[in-house]
Amino acid sequence: MGTAERDEESGAGTAGGQGGRRFGNIRIGNVRDGVVGIGDNNRIVNGPQGGAVCDPAYEELLRAVGQLSADLARLVDSPQVSALSDELTSTQDEIQRTGRAGAGRLARLRVLLQDAGAGVGMLASGVAVGQAVGALLGG
Structure with a gap:
């Protein structure tokens, strides 16, 4: 130059x-x-910038995913909690990289939330992720 x-x-x-x-x-x-x-x-x-700009609904999901990830560290580890934690990390990475999460990932996240059971369902962050995923998937 x-x-x-x-x-x-x-x-x-x-x-x-x-x-x-x-x-x-x-x-x-x-x-x-x-x-x-x-x-x-x-x-x-x-x-490089701080990541892709994303829709407010995905920003809400990203915040909830981050909070649930932190909360899961306090739970007794189980295969279901581990699988959910891994999927949360992948979801967070995808949203930060692309500004959204694919429908397949959101569906997996919904199933893993259900599989992780009552412990996650009682966490406010677990409820927030479930609601954000439901809103993005339309139900």
Whole structure:
């Protein structure tokens, strides 16, 4: 990537010294793995961001999943609780990466919530995940 040079006489810039025009015209040669902003009030962010933007319903599910994951750590471990915990982690990863969770994942989560039994059903976070999944699956 070339460096920008400034023509002191005219105040115009040239890109990498490769014949950019003067008096306000801008010429950009090659840019690789970078960003360019031209004009006033630009905001350029280069690099990975905090995840995909998601629908408020998925944001609610993401919060509930995080809370239930923390609550499950306090329960006596069982195969059902372990399977639910693993699915919660996968659901959280998928929502953070894509902004949503697929219908198949939501259906598995619903079944695993039921399989984990009364202990999870008594947790407020378990109820919140169940309600969020129900709303997203339509029932």
